[in-house]
Amino acid sequence: MPxxxxxxxxxxxxxxxxxxxxxxxxxWELAVRTGLAQAGILPAPSTILARAVELLGLTGERAVxxxxxxxxxxxxxxxxxxxxxxxxxxxxxxxxxxxxxxWVSPILSLMLPLxxxxxxxxxxxxxxxxxxxxxxxxxxxxxxPVLYSTMxxxxxxxxxxxWVVRSMGGSGLDVLRRVLIPSSLPALITGFKLxxxxxxxxLVAAEMLAAxxxxxxxxxxxxxxxxxxxxxxxxxxxxxxxxxLIEHVLFGTxxxxxxxxxxxxxxxxxxxx
Amino acid sequence: xxLDTAEIPRRRLPLPPMKLIRPVVSLGVLFGLWEIAAxxxxxxxxxxxxxxxxxxxxxISAGPNGDPPYxxxxxxxxxxxxxxxxxxxxxxxxTIIGLAIGLTGWGRAVFKPIISALMPIPTLAWTPVLxxxxxxxxxxxxxxxxxxxxxxxxxxxxTGIEMMTRKVYWVAASMGASRLQTLRYVVLPxxxxxxxxxxxxxxxxxxxxLIAAEMLAAxxxxxxFMIYDAQEYMDMKSIYGGIxxxxxxxxxxxxxxxxxxEKRTIEKWGVNVER
Amino acid sequence: xxxxxxxxxxxxxxxxxxxxxxxxxxxGAGIRFGSIVAVEDFTTVIRERExxxxxxxxxxxxxxxxxxxxxxxxxxxxxxxxxxxxIVKPGPDRGIVxxxxxLFPWRTVLRNITLGPEIAGLPRAEAEERARKWIRLTGxxxxxxxxxxxxxxxxxxxxxxxRALTCEPDILLLDEPFGALDVQTKxxxxxxxxxxxxxxxxxxxxxxxxxxxATLMADRVLILGARPSRIVADVRIDLPHPRDPLDQRLGRxxxxxxxxxxxxxxxxxxxxxxx
Numbered sequence: 058m059p060x061x062x063x064x065x066x067x068x069x070x071x072x073x074x075x076x077x078x079x080x081x082x083x084x085w086e087l088a089v090r091t092g093l094a095q096a097g098i099l100p101a102p103s104t105i106l107a108r109a110v111e112l113l114g115l116t117g118e119r120a121v122x123x124x125x126x127x128x129x130x131x132x133x134x135x136x137x138x139x140x141x142x143x144x145x146x147x148x149x150x151x152x153x154x155x156x157x158x159x160w161v162s163p164i165l166s167l168m169l170p171l172x173x174x175x176x177x178x179x180x181x182x183x184x185x186x187x188x189x190x191x192x193x194x195x196x197x198x199x200x201x202p203v204l205y206s207t208m209x210x211x212x213x214x215x216x217x218x219x220w221v222v223r224s225m226g227g228s229g230l231d232v233l234r235r236v237l238i239p240s241s242l243p244a245l246i247t248g249f250k251l252x253x254x255x256x257x258x259x260l261v262a263a264e265m266l267a268a269x270x271x272x273x274x275x276x277x278x279x280x281x282x283x284x285x286x287x288x289x290x291x292x293x294x295x296x297x298x299x300x301x302l303i304e305h306v307l308f309g310t311x312x313x314x315x316x317x318x319x320x321x322x323x324x325x326x327x328x329x330x
Numbered sequence: 331x332x333l334d335t336a337e338i339p340r341r342r343l344p345l346p347p348m349k350l351i352r353p354v355v356s357l358g359v360l361f362g363l364w365e366i367a368a369x370x371x372x373x374x375x376x377x378x379x380x381x382x383x384x385x386x387x388x389x390i391s392a393g394p395n396g397d398p399p400y401x402x403x404x405x406x407x408x409x410x411x412x413x414x415x416x417x418x419x420x421x422x423x424x425t426i427i428g429l430a431i432g433l434t435g436w437g438r439a440v441f442k443p444i445i446s447a448l449m450p451i452p453t454l455a456w457t458p459v460l461x462x463x464x465x466x467x468x469x470x471x472x473x474x475x476x477x478x479x480x481x482x483x484x485x486x487x488x489t490g491i492e493m494m495t496r497k498v499y500w501v502a503a504s505m506g507a508s509r510l511q512t513l514r515y516v517v518l519p520x521x522x523x524x525x526x527x528x529x530x531x532x533x534x535x536x537x538x539x540l541i542a543a544e545m546l547a548a549x550x551x552x553x554x555f556m557i558y559d560a561q562e563y564m565d566m567k568s569i570y571g572g573i574x575x576x577x578x579x580x581x582x583x584x585x586x587x588x589x590x591x592e593k594r595t596i597e598k599w600g601v602n603v604e605r
Numbered sequence: 606x607x608x609x610x611x612x613x614x615x616x617x618x619x620x621x622x623x624x625x626x627x628x629x630x631x632x633g634a635g636i637r638f639g640s641i642v643a644v645e646d647f648t649t650v651i652r653e654r655e656x657x658x659x660x661x662x663x664x665x666x667x668x669x670x671x672x673x674x675x676x677x678x679x680x681x682x683x684x685x686x687x688x689x690x691x692i693v694k695p696g697p698d699r700g701i702v703x704x705x706x707x708l709f710p711w712r713t714v715l716r717n718i719t720l721g722p723e724i725a726g727l728p729r730a731e732a733e734e735r736a737r738k739w740i741r742l743t744g745x746x747x748x749x750x751x752x753x754x755x756x757x758x759x760x761x762x763x764x765x766x767x768r769a770l771t772c773e774p775d776i777l778l779l780d781e782p783f784g785a786l787d788v789q790t791k792x793x794x795x796x797x798x799x800x801x802x803x804x805x806x807x808x809x810x811x812x813x814x815x816x817x818x819a820t821l822m823a824d825r826v827l828i829l830g831a832r833p834s835r836i837v838a839d840v841r842i843d844l845p846h847p848r849d850p851l852d853q854r855l856g857r858x859x860x861x862x863x864x865x866x867x868x869x870x871x872x873x874x875x876x877x878x879x880x
Contacts, residue, residue, distance in 0.1 A: 074443045081444055098462050163353035164360060170580020171573060172538035174454075174545060175554070178561035178569045183377060217707040220677050223695040225721040225772050235720065239711045258452040262542045265458070266558075274455075281458040289458055297450040304450070315711075 100287045108287035109294070121276075126295060128271035129260055132188060136195030137256045141249065144200045148207025148248075149237070158208070165201075173198035173255075174262045186267040191260070194267070198259030202251035210244025211237060242315055250308040257300050379567050384574065387567040401556075402575060408551045409540060409579070412468060416475025417536055421529065424480040428487025433517070445484065453478045453539045457546045471543045471552070478539035479532035486528025490521030523596045530588045537580050553579070625653035628776060628808045629674060633683035636669055643669040646835050647683070649827060653775075656802055656809045658819035660862065661829030662870045667812045668780055670829075674810065675701050675778050687776065697721060700769030704781040706761040708753040714764050715740070715749040721772035739767040742801060759790035766798070770805065779811040783818055792850075795821065799847045816866065820858045821848055828865050831873030838865045 082102045088094040089101035096104070114120025151158040173194050180190040218236045227235065264274025273292050280288035361381040367373045368380035391402040398404070427445075430437030456477055460470045498520065502512045544554025557572035629651040636644045643666035651657050659667045672678045674685055676695035685692045687699065708717050715736060722732035740746055743763040753761055762782060769777060782798070783791040799822055802809055813819050819826045820842055828838040842858050849855070 073439065077440045077443045078447050159352055160356045163356045166581060167357070167577050169577075170534070170537060170584060171577045172541045174538075174542040175557060175573050175576055177545070178557045179566070179573075181561050182564055182566065182569075216677070217703055217705065218709065220672075220675070220695065220701065221703075221707055221768075222720070222724065223677070224675055224697070224699060224701045224769075225724045226695070226697040227724045231724050235724070236709070239709065242711070258454070261452045262454040262457075262546060265454075265546055277455065277458050281461065284462070286459075286462060289462075293451055293455045293459065296452055296455050297447075300452065301450040 097284070098286060100290065105287050105290045105294075109291045112288065112291055122291070122295070125271055125273050125276045125292075126299065129264065129273045130299070132191050132264075132272065133195055133253070133256045133260045136192045136260075137199050137249075137253050139192070139196045140199035140203050140252050140256065143196075144203030144248070144252065145207050145245065148204045149211055151204075152208040152211025152241075153237075165204075169201060173259045174266070177263060177266050181267060186269050190267040191263045191272070194263040195256045195259045199252040199256035202255055203248045206244045206248025206251065207241065210241030210248070213244065214240040243312075246308065246311055246315060250304060250312075253303055253308070254300065257296075257303065261296060377566060379570065384567050384570045388571040388575070391568070391571065402571070405551050405553045405556045405572075406575065406579065409544065409553045412471045412544075412552065413475055413533070413536060413540055413583075415468075416472045416540070417479045417529075417533055419472070419476045420479035420483055420532060420536070423476075424483030424528070424532075425487055425525065427480075428484040428521075429491070429513075429517070431484070432488045432491030433513075445481070449481055453535070454542050454546065457543050461547055466547060466549050468549070470547045471540060471549060474543040474547075475536045475540050479529075479536040482532035482535060483525065483528040486524040486531070487521055490524030491517065493524070494520050526588070526591055526595055530584065530592070533588060534580075534584055537583060541576055625655070627651070627689075628653045628655070628687065629810065630686040630689070631683070632686070634670075634673065634680045634685050635682035636666070636673055636678060637681045642834075644673075644834050649836060649839065651808060651810060651825075653808055654806050655825065656823045657811070658823035658826045659810065659812045659829060660814065660816065660819045660826055660866065661834065662831045662866070662873055663814055665829045665831055666834040667814075667829055671701075671778050671780050671810065671812045674776075675699055697725065697772045698774050699776045699778055700772050700774035701778045702762070702765045702769050702780065702782050704784040706753075706758075706765045706785070708761055708764055708768075710753050713750050713752055714745060714756070717753065717764055718745075718768045718771050720768065725772075735773075736767070736771050739770045742804065743767040743770075743797065757790070758786050759794055762786060762794055763797070766794075766801070770801070770807075774807065776808045776810065779809065779813075781813055782811065783813070783815070791818075796847075798822065803846055816859055816862050817850075820855060820862055821850055826858075826862055828862065828869065830869050837869055838862075840865075 085094070085099070086101045086103060089096050089099060089104075100108075109122070110116060111118050112120070112122040114122075151161060173196075176197055177190065177194055180193055184190050184193075214237060218240060219232050222232050222236050260272070261274040261277070264272040265278040268275035268278075273296055277289050277292035280286070280292070364373075364378065365380045365382060368375045368378055388402060390396055392400065394400065396402065427437075427441055431441050431445075432438075453474060457470065457474055460473050464470045464473070494517070498516055499512065502516045507515065540552075541554035544552040545558040547555075549555055553572055553576050557569045557576075560566075560568035560572065627650045631647050631649050634644065634647040635642070647670060659670065661667045669678065673680055674687075674692065676692050676699065709720070712720065715733065718736040718740060719729075719732040722735050723729075727735070740749065743766055745760070745763055745767060748756065748760065753764065756764070762785070766782070783795060786794060795818065802822070811819070811823065823842060826838075826840045826842065827836055828840065829835070830837040840858065840862055842855075844852065844854055844858075
């Protein structure tokens with residue numbers, strides 16, 4: 058296909074994707090303008106956009122939005138880093154030793170159905186509202202996906218690849234470095250992606266419950282008490298957009314340079330031979 | 331070769347009694363150490379009340395002397411009601427939307443972009459917005475549950491349809507089946523295993539979202555509200571008791587209810603749902 | 606006099622005095638997993654540069670035996686020795702090739718093959734130098750920088766063989782090396798393997814369930830019985846290499862092995878029914 062057609066084709070696809078979303082926004086806008094929907098509860102998209110411009114400081118007001126975003130990102134990232142630091146080693150341990158996994162799994166399965174946010178009341182009593190409580194809650198949200206993915210990745214490796222390296226006279230370190238880590242890397246990246254997503258998703262609720270002055274969750278919850286619905290919607294859109302950027306741009310690229318290259322053919326199946 | 335390796339068990343299979351012993355021992359050790367630490371004052375008995383005291387408080391709360399009487403049972407019932415209502419709604423609407431996306435061109439064109447735009451929004455971010463619309467009301471929490479459960483259901487229904495080979499439709503067509511008959515006899519049973527997988531994941535998300543929403547929406551009763559409310563009075567025993575109840579209820583729903591459903595369908599048919 | 610001594614003192618064929626020295630010695634080797642006996646009383650001597658096939662009904666423990674000689678599994682009775690020393694762990698003196706290739710998808714063809722020298726601590730350039738020889742001999746030239754996922758089954762198996770040979774092992778252990786290949790590819794790789802064996806002068810032990818594979822390439826075919834698995838026959842194939850698959854004499858050997866094997870399978874099935 059000539060390049061010109063390719064560009065046209067891609068543009069058409071983007072338009073076809075955006076059309077229903079734009080349609081929905083249009084219906085929404087009209088519903089508010091004609092008074093079908095109460096502007097006090099559901100502000101028109103144009104109103105929300107105007108508010109976003111204000112919050113970004115483009116109209117000369119104080120750019121409060123960036124401060125909230127940065128505060129939220131910092132907390133989510135610290136929690137994620139902690140989750141990786143704890144989840145990956147623990148995942149390797151439980152993945153390698155079936156015995157350890159069997160003993161620990163009752164405790165894990167008791168923790169799993171709990172939303173991380175459920176720990177907030179205890180943390181509020183222990184540490185009060187603030188960064189520490191929020192970071193711990195997000196950490197609890199992120200650590201399980203990281204742990205489970207690591208465990209699965211290590212398990213899925215199987216015995217034969219380990220045997221190949223062993224039969225070449227490789228040491229335990231060789232097995233770890235040349236087999237276990239690379240072969241569980243795709244699962245690790247999936248785990249990181251899920252972990253970061255969970256950290257980010259937990260963050261909103263944690264900030265609503267425990268933030269004192271900043272963060273997107275705080276911004277949304279604070280706006281609620283002033284009935285400032287437009288700001289609430291700006292916050293919601295920011296949360297979604299940043300979450301998507303992290304997931305697709307950051308981890309998408311990471312997956313692309315590793316998994317998709319190694320498993321050119323069987324990328325979907327997870328690629329064990 | 332496959333048979334040859336199959337006869338080498340990785341480790342010896344756990345004997346049935348061992349399967350029971352392990353959780354009892356490992357949880358027993360955890361709670362036992364906690365109990366001792368709290369009783370001897372190694373950790374603060376106020377912040378970390380001994381498990382025996384937590385269980386005792388739970389027991390009282392489940393009886394007529396609780397405050398309010400049968401309080402914890404009331405909370406459980408209300409949380410379950412919200413879960414059931416939201417998940418039921420998600421099951422019906424999610425299946426319909428999933429079928430529309432999987433089977434019709436217009437459904438795919440309209441719903442797919444809208445859903446991909448809505449999916450990245452953290453479920454709980456809806457709570458304050460819903461609070462404005464519905465106020466402190468069951469509808470707020472039920473809607474959060476609905477949102478949390480529906481994406482997984484839609485996604486799995488669509489996957490289920492995509493997984494069916496075209497030949498299945500050809501078989502139906504060669505028997506002279508109408509569109510409705512094809513839906514009834516081919517598509518719906520075909521996607522059932524996927525629907526159940528979606529339901530399982532959806533209920534898991536929904537349960538967690540519900541608890542968080544109950545905390546945020548400060549509704550009356552419900553397990554999430556209960557633990558958040560107890561924090562205001564620094565009633566640590568109730569918080570721990572509530573957390574324990576949430577976790578056990580979640581396990582029961584996932585393993586008991588959905589697990590039984592899976593056994594009767596997916597496992598019986600020998601279908602392997604990749605997720 | 607023990608079995609082994611008998612075998613060692615008993616002249617093998619007419620060239621007993623010139624016979625190469627024993628490479629692998631098995632003295633009553635047995636492997637069991639819990640109550641399952643996989644291999645029992647396995648006694649034989651495999652001499653230097655001999656090509657020996659182990660054949661038997663599926664599930665008879667032939668791969669288990671190979672894994673034990675490789676050092677991945679331990680014998681639970683008797684002894685397995687290489688060069689007169691008991692096998693305690695895997696080592697680069699015994700290269701292994703699996704039916705499923707077990708290539709590392711994150712390494713290119715070249716880097717898969719240089720893995721052994723890398724582990725041995727050789728510098729990159731020297732490792733590649735060593736690999737080149739085997740890449741040439743296995744016909745992998747031009748594919749050095751391809752990732753395994755892009756290769757066909759036959760090519761993958763060549764990489765696995767080259768990888769094993771680059772470690773310069775004395776013994777090559779082949780675990781159903783042609784099991785995952787289609788017939789055409791299999792014939793090519795089998796021919797290549799014969800040439801390689803003649804060129805490389807290695808001791809080769811190959812596990813297979815195909816009479817054709819076993820008789821075409823091996824000097825000796827050990828037939829294992831169904832459970833409990835021990836040697837029921839040791840058939841010497843006295844034909845020069847390389848062999849022509851259409852050779853009449855080969856046909857007779859094939860028939861002989863097939864007869865012993867099918868009698869063994871019959872016996873095993875009767876035993877199963879009898880239970």
